[in-house]
Amino acid sequence: MVLEFKGDAICxxxxxxxxxxxxxxxxxxxxxxxxxxxGKGKDYGFQTxxxxxxxxxxxxxxxxxxxxxxxxxxxxxELKAKTPNTDxxxxxxxxxxxxxxxxxxNVIRRRWPKVSIAEAEGPVDQNTTSIFLxxxxxxxxxxxxRQFPLGNAIFFFDPLRSVRWGAIEKITKERMxxxxxxxxxxxxxxxxxxxxxxxxxxxPLPKSLEENEWTNGQLDTVLEADxxxxxxxxxxxxxxxxxxxxxxxxxxxxxxRKLHKWFRYVLPLPFExxxxxxxxxIFCSNFEVGVRMTRNAYSAKTGNPKYSPxxxxxxxxxxxxxxxxxxxxxxxxxxxxxxxxWDIIKGHEEGRCDCRCSDLLKEAGDSARAKDxxxxxxxxxxxxxTKTRVAWENDRxxxxxxxxxxxxxxxxxxxxxxxxxPISPEQMKVSTSLGLGELEK
Numbered sequence: 237m238v239l240e241f242k243g244d245a246i247c248x249x250x251x252x253x254x255x256x257x258x259x260x261x262x263x264x265x266x267x268x269x270x271x272x273x274x275g276k277g278k279d280y281g282f283q284t285x286x287x288x289x290x291x292x293x294x295x296x297x298x299x300x301x302x303x304x305x306x307x308x309x310x311x312x313x314e315l316k317a318k319t320p321n322t323d324x325x326x327x328x329x330x331x332x333x334x335x336x337x338x339x340x341x342n343v344i345r346r347r348w349p350k351v352s353i354a355e356a357e358g359p360v361d362q363n364t365t366s367i368f369l370x371x372x373x374x375x376x377x378x379x380x381x382r383q384f385p386l387g388n389a390i391f392f393f394d395p396l397r398s399v400r401w402g403a404i405e406k407i408t409k410e411r412m413x414x415x416x417x418x419x420x421x422x423x424x425x426x427x428x429x430x431x432x433x434x435x436x437x438x439x440p441l442p443k444s445l446e447e448n449e450w451t452n453g454q455l456d457t458v459l460e461a462d463x464x465x466x467x468x469x470x471x472x473x474x475x476x477x478x479x480x481x482x483x484x485x486x487x488x489x490x491x492x493r494k495l496h497k498w499f500r501y502v503l504p505l506p507f508e509x510x511x512x513x514x515x516x517x518i519f520c521s522n523f524e525v526g527v528r529m530t531r532n533a534y535s536a537k538t539g540n541p542k543y544s545p546x547x548x549x550x551x552x553x554x555x556x557x558x559x560x561x562x563x564x565x566x567x568x569x570x571x572x573x574x575x576x577x578w579d580i581i582k583g584h585e586e587g588r589c590d591c592r593c594s595d596l597l598k599e600a601g602d603s604a605r606a607k608d609x610x611x612x613x614x615x616x617x618x619x620x621x622t623k624t625r626v627a628w629e630n631d632r633x634x635x636x637x638x639x640x641x642x643x644x645x646x647x648x649x650x651x652x653x654x655x656x657x658p659i660s661p662e663q664m665k666v667s668t669s670l671g672l673g674e675l676e677k
Contacts, residue, residue, distance in 0.1 A: 242297035244339040253509025262311035272388035280321040283387025290394040291329040293339035330377040392423040401466030408498040415631035422520040429514040501527040501585040508658035538659040550648040587639025
């Protein structure tokens with residue numbers, strides 16, 4: 237893929253693609269930093285880091301509107317340079333392409349002139365800026381980053397199409413030594429439609445499992461997908477003649493399940509830069525609040541309805557079905573079984589949960605009590621056990637559940653959250669004139 241630039245800004249897909257994606261990330265980075273740094277109560281004292289593994293130039297030219305906006309790396313730099321109390325925040329920007337790397341340095345000199353490029357490119361132990369520039373390939377960069385004391389960190393993989401599974405696991409294995417450990421989050425870019433429609437010399441995936449029917453280009457694409465998934469298991473589910481939308485959904489769903497090996501919550505956010513084009517920004521976290529905030533921010537920008545199930549009606553049904561839970565409670569007190577179930581319904585992506593979820597631990601008091609409540613909810617069919625195989629052998633006996641939506645719906649009258657839908661360029665034009673509130677209606 238040939239890179240194009242407008243000044244120092246890289247030219248990428250437009251208004252409902254890169255611009256919208258950058259806005260979502262630009263809102264998430266400060267939110268994430270305020271929490272993981274310890275916030276005001278801890279004087280923002282915890283070590284934090286934003287690691288952009290495909291930083292590009294820090295600026296993006298949007299052809300649809302003729303404007304230059306900050307890319308994700310630019311938002312990271314803006315947070316560091318313009319926000320008080322970010323002394324313990326590191327920004328690590330990795331870019332292999334020589335053109336992008338030079339443009340990135342130009343953008344830094346122009347927008348943030350106080351940042352020393354010499355220090356940012358120099359030895360880690362002599363860097364007083366806490367901004368690090370690396371012109372390296374992905375594997376080499378990941379090895380180099382190991383010497384950095386990052387603390388709580390978010391890693392953004394933003395390649396032109398997809399990232400190899402081996403690169404994902406180099407980071408997760410290094411940093412996540414125990415069951416769904418918090419402190420590491422991933423953002424992963426996936427240009428979903430390219431796999432099924434092709435682009436330039438990149439041929440789409442074949443519609444058959446028979447290798448003798450593939451062209452050489454299709455073989456290359458299949459092998460790249462093998463590297464993306466880290467195995468060949470995906471082939472049986474995707475290489476068929478089903479409609480493109482079905483295959484795309486399957487492709488993303490398989491990858492989502494793969495990421496559950498390391499992450500409790502995996503949220504694919506869909507974007508439609510042009511008609512028939514589709515990419516996903518996949519957000520991976522083990523912390524409920526960040527996932528919920530990201531979904532809500534995306535929904536607000538794209539006209540997706542905010543998930544607002546009827547608490548009062550659901551509670552009345554729950555109380556009627558389980559009166560024994562209320563025998564020793566007075567007034568408006570609620571049993572833990574209800575409060576934990578509601579936390580899962582309202583705030584857990586895919587309705588996934590386990591006895592070590594931070595919000596459930598807070599409600600239950602300890603993991604043993606949380607375990608008992610989840611077991612009770614499963615016995616009443618509100619939850620069902622998943623087949624997720626986590627990365628940590630010593631913790632594979634921890635039961636991971638997800639909501640049993642048919643039972644939740646029939647028993648409590650609560651509908652499953654609707655799937656997120658990307659906003660199209662045409663809808664965006666309407667929304668800017670009417671407002672997203674009107675678009676949702």
